Amino acid sequence: MKDKLRKAELYGHPAYGVAEAAAYLKVPYTTLRYWLVGADRIPPIVLPAQADPVRLSFLNLLECHALSGMRKMYDLKLPKVRAAIRRVTQEMGRAHPLVTEVFLTDRKDLFIEKMGEIVNISRPSKQLGFGFYQMFLERVETTPRGTIRFFPFVKEPARNEPKSIEINPLIGFGKPVISGTGISTAIIASRFNARESVVDLAREYGCSEKQIEEAIRWERPLSAAA
Numbered sequence: 001m002k003d004k005l006r007k008a009e010l011y012g013h014p015a016y017g018v019a020e021a022a023a024y025l026k027v028p029y030t031t032l033r034y035w036l037v038g039a040d041r042i043p044p045i046v047l048p049a050q051a052d053p054v055r056l057s058f059l060n061l062l063e064c065h066a067l068s069g070m071r072k073m074y075d076l077k078l079p080k081v082r083a084a085i086r087r088v089t090q091e092m093g094r095a096h097p098l099v100t101e102v103f104l105t106d107r108k109d110l111f112i113e114k115m116g117e118i119v120n121i122s123r124p125s126k127q128l129g130f131g132f133y134q135m136f137l138e139r140v141e142t143t144p145r146g147t148i149r150f151f152p153f154v155k156e157p158a159r160n161e162p163k164s165i166e167i168n169p170l171i172g173f174g175k176p177v178i179s180g181t182g183i184s185t186a187i188i189a190s191r192f193n194a195r196e197s198v199v200d201l202a203r204e205y206g207c208s209e210k211q212i213e214e215a216i217r218w219e220r221p222l223s224a225a226a
Contacts, residue, residue, distance in 0.1 A: 007146065007147070007169075007170070010058070010169035010170060010174070011057060011058045011059050011148065011169055012049055012057045012058075012059060013049065013057055013058070013169065013174075014048070014049035014050035014055035014056065014057055015049075015055065015056070015057060015058065015169065015173075015174045016055060016056040016057075016058075016060075016061060016174075017053070017054075017055060017056075018032055018033050018036065018054050018055075018056070020222075021056045021060075021061055021064065023221060023222045024061065024152050024167065024176070024222075025061070025064055025065055025068055025152065026068075026152075026153055026156065026157070027064065027068050032064060033054070035064060035067060036048045036054055036056070036060075036064075037054060043082060044082075045067065045082050045085065046060055046063045046064055046067065046098070047060075048060055058148070058150070058167070058169045058174055059096045059099050060096075061150065061167070062096075062098070062099045062140060062148070062150060063096055063098040063099055065136060065139065065140070065150070065152075066098045066099070066136065067098060068136065069135070069136030069137070069157070070136075085097055085098065135157055135158070135159060135161075136157070139151045139152065139153065139163070147168070147170060148168070149166055149167075149168050150166065150167040150168065151163035151164075151165060151166055151167075151179065152165055152167060152176075154214060154217055154218050155217070162214065163179055164178065164179055164210075164211060164214035164215075164218075165177070165178065165179060165185060165214065165215070165218045166178070166179040166180070172184055176218060176219075178205075178207060178211050178212075178214070178215050179211075181205070181207065181211075183205050183207065183215075185215040185216075185218050185219050186219060188201060188205075188212060188215040188216060188219070189215060189216050189218075189219035189220070189223070192212075192216050198212045198213060198216075
């Protein structure tokens with residue numbers, strides 16, 4: 001019970017700034033902020049864990065990840081998305097339907113089916129099939145104990161993108177780490193920038209050279225965004 005409460009607290013903690021989250025999700029800053037804040041008389045789509053200043057929780061991060069995949073595949077009308085999320089929240093009593101109905105089900109298009117007024121799932125984009133959206137679903141894993149692990153895309157949404165980077169509030173304070181290790185990607189990149197070699201870093205941390213390279217590759221666009 002204590003473990004479950006601790007996870008709920010960590011998953012809902014306001015841990016990420018908008019710029020930081022935008023870099024993790026590969027979403028434009030202005031787009032992400034619009035989803036979280038809205039505009040004049042237009043409510044947000046995702047309610048951030050903290051409003052002033054705006055900060056996202058881990059669950060918010062997953063919600064925006066799901067929304068990112070959906071918006072690229074379907075011609076989603078945002079007012080209807082807002083209305084649908086509000087309806088599911090009220091009818092099912094779930095505060096984060098983009099997480100509970102997408103990632104915590106059997107990973108079919110259940111959310112979209114329940115939101116039938118938004119999208120006709122038989123008419124996906126001509127350029128993108130359901131497999132494209134499935135890529136986004138596969139970046140989030142849940143364990144039998146209810147732990148949620150998020151593997152963001154390092155370069156861009158693609159089938160061959162390895163799950164080399166992990167974001168998990170139970171590891172490294174929710175900051176990006178090398179998957180399965182708890183080793184901070186920021187520390188790896190910092191030491192590499194201080195002219196330590198990939199070979200030496202791999203040997204010291206007990207990782208493969210490819211893992212070290214992926215950590216450095218992940219951190220480069222984050223540094224540019226900052």
